[in-house]
Amino acid sequence: MQEQQFTDAAEQFSELSRRLDDGWELIRPESGAFAYLRKRLKQTLNTAIGTGRSASDDDEAELLVEDPSLADGAVNSVSKQEVVYQFEYHVVYSLKAVLLNAKLENVAHAEVKFDSDLPEFRTSGGVNAGTAKNEFYVQPVMWVKALDMVLDRLVVQGGDLSTVMAVSGSAQQHGSLYWSRSGVQTLRNLDADKFLHTQIDDSAFTVHRTPIWMDSTTGKQCEEMEEAVGGREKMVHITGSKCYERFTGPQIRKVFQQRPDCYRNTERISLVSSFLASIFLGEVAPIDLADGSGMNLLDIRKRTWSDACLTACAPNLSAKLGDPVPTSSIIGTIGQFFVQRYNFNTACKVVAFTGDNLSALAGMVIGEDWLALSLGTSDTIMMRLSEPPNLLEGHVLVHPTDEGYMGLLCFRNGSLVRDIFKRAEANDNWENFSELLDSTPRGNFGNIALHFISQEILPAVKGSLRWNKSCNLNETELAKGVLKFSSPQAEIRALVEGQMLTRKAFATEMGFSFGENTRILATGGASANKSILQVVSDVFNAPVYTQQTTEAALVGAAYRAKYVLEADRAKEGGKVALESYFEYIRGLLPEHSVTRVCDPAQDSSDIYDQMLERYHQMVQFMMLHQD
Template sequence: MTTLTNSCYLGFDFSTQQLKVVAIDGNLQVIHQNNVQFDSDLPAFSRTQGGVHVHGDGLTVTSPVHMWVKALDLILEKMKNAGFDFSCVKAISGSGQQHGSVYWKNGTRTSLQLLDPDRDLHSLLQDSFAVLDSPVWMDSSTVKQCQYLESAVGGAQQLADITGSRAYERFTSSQIAKIHQLQPNKYNETERISLVSSFAASLFLGDYAAIDYSDGSGMNLMDIFTKQWSLPCLKATAPMLAAKLCDPTPSTALLGSISSYFVKRFGFPEHCKVVAFTGDNPGSLAGMRLQEGDIAVTLTCLLFSYKNGSLTRERIRNECSGGSWESFSSALWSTPMGNNGSIGALHHGVDAFTREVEIRALVEGQFLAKRVHAQKLGYRIIPGTKVLATGGASSNKAILQVLSDVFNAPVYTIDVANSACLGSAFRAMHALVAGKGVSFTDTVRGAAAAQLAVRPNPSAEEV
């Protein structure tokens, strides 16, 4: 039984493989955690692997939007069954896997505003989406759309100057363009396009939620200087797109009070505020509370998105360690730093190395690539630098030791593995006082400090 005597704040994370939630009290202490694993907890969507469908071309990757809705139904029921007291929640926020997009059907806004609290969301929103399979960040099927976007705005560098990045296949602009080109009827049926983060916020708000600046900057659509949609990028993507997106909003924005649906069905207070949701990486950074010189590694990402992170580690674990993380770790401990010169650039079907060498080559190669990329962008390891690790692999000490050796810096972890959830709960708390000039740093100053996990080996820098 979870008994709350003070106000609390909820942070949700709609990630690739699961939906997670963390609740904190007014003293920044974690008082509840829960999750729904898409593959195992939602048998109706059992065709997903790792929360996604990889299509026959090997390039198109999507997730069923109804799976995300059903997951929210389930996690709230699990919290209710655990005795969680929703009446104490002052504010909620959340995060979502970045770049993924959701296409709301014409007329759905009215449906969101009139939800029947006697029915679950999944049944209420059965006919609410123009596109049932949402493209996600693992998709790489939009090469042509990327090429056109860059050409239309004056080249890759010009696009980067506007939006902060050249065109990437997973980015939302190219995914929207593909849907408009290949499924024009579906595009025309779409009333609003959301990111996964703003889609989730919309469910809680009972209305369409704006895309926040942070997550919006990963779409190849937002001018990062004006924080508004770039007209050339909109024009190069699809017609009438501005009306389908609506204006982006600050990440600290109070979007409104929670939908009456959640008040009546679960007992949330009417005054509970919904704070703008953001991307999972920004959410994780908020949860890790970086200081100057620190580096955050989410153990798929280091302030950047990679497709060859945890999923590749899981594949190599299955192929080389019989699916056992314990055997995977033993292989890391049994091989030397530097792996005698073997660095992983992994492809299917290459079997020229021992399993132990292949495992270390994978992990060292991933972290070396991250360090090199970070240094190219100006990051430097300075005295006092800490590496803060989060994500599922942050509990694996062997992986953390390799990370520490590669960056030649101590690695710290936080007690809560779900840093995106924790960061979202912190953000929910901060948003209530941000308008008074209170900084995020001051808001979370009393949170539990990160704990030292490993130090680099003395010879790491030389290797």
């Protein structure tokens, strides 16, 4: 037994050393990181020495002074008086953590990449492909092990976790985890002398392969759930979205149908966000309303689970999910495991974790008149809504930072199509692309194009259509458009203007009200292209801004942790309620956290209002002539 204990401890010590090797020289003896390492090494030595005595300071010193540069490290510890907010970020490819101080300045940052840092789980892009077509999953123990590693790395970067007063986070949406009864008990009794992943192992779950957002194997379950609640329009009215294969409700129903024993033995079901929060809490954490509204199970108006949707999904589901809570909730204090092992402050509050898109909206810090446009492989629009529209495509979610709603629109044909035209018309050069775009006037002499090379989501069409100034719906032959415009310049501008008209049309349909106070926040790869942003500004008839941070979802949860903690303190102190999230966080950020990069031309509205009418006619024609 003693030999096995020694072996286990040696493995722990070896793994700890491997993780921290690159950071030894960064740590000062007086820092929180140094204290943390002393504690961890003492825990290991107590087991490894096996003499029945506690490891002494001499034991530790003998190990730590092997690197003479240790005492002369260049990184100062964070002041004990400084309040720091921590955020754990769970994306598909990696797990990230950041420490922000009370001024929302970055103190420390760490990342664990699933593919390279955890090769034993054999992921590609952070996920595993199943045997069935379009089946994708993750082994939840990988996420647990990544949390062990990212906290170690955060400390090595100079993070003093004893200063952390609030922690929150975000995670990829829609994934579901299935806790066993023994897993729930393990969560409540974590041993600080052991790594998390040696305790929260496969036995903690009834389903060892967590279905994630990329999985689209639940078409049958989607049809069944929509039919059970009274049709697709009814599902949209209740939950804000039609049934999507990646959404959690259909995925839970698939588990219930295909693995009934696993479902029956499941004690609780978590989203990926509430799963991560559960580990910090030492108890199964509640699902927050914002992330919960991406499950096809939540009544977004009543802000509670829909009985009709739960019944359509699986039996006894309400008890397995637990009651949802507002995203602005403090759900408890941090578990003793993190206090004892990582030196977290015992008073550290855990603020409800949420989904990545929702956290990105919080990180962008956009007000009611702002619209966020992400120009990536696919283009995405996020906006605040006062009331949820019944739009069959797109998503309406509970807003993460106020009492309203968040509209989310996804357009599949984004940068991939822009790249195709860059190669075909601009010699595969973005500078040439921009020059061609800039060399043509707004309105493009009446030339407009819609290129849906992949099956588009909004609108639900596929194909290309080019109209010159003579084309219209009144004459069938003219409505068919032209095969090609006369110049690369016309092709490039027709593409970009057509894309942005599509974005504006659906933002309007979802309920966003454009006016003189409208502002656009552009993010994503193409937001670096000022020529494209000028078209955005002209089509939307609004100034365009960019943001310094490229990690909106990463900092978004840290901002929420800060705001929720301060709001709670104000309430407890009997003070006047804190100002809105937008006003409070914007007041803490540097003056130039967003930069105004483009303004619309004075004649933009006259030009693009007319083009928007022609755009609708083109879509109408394409819808009528789909194969």
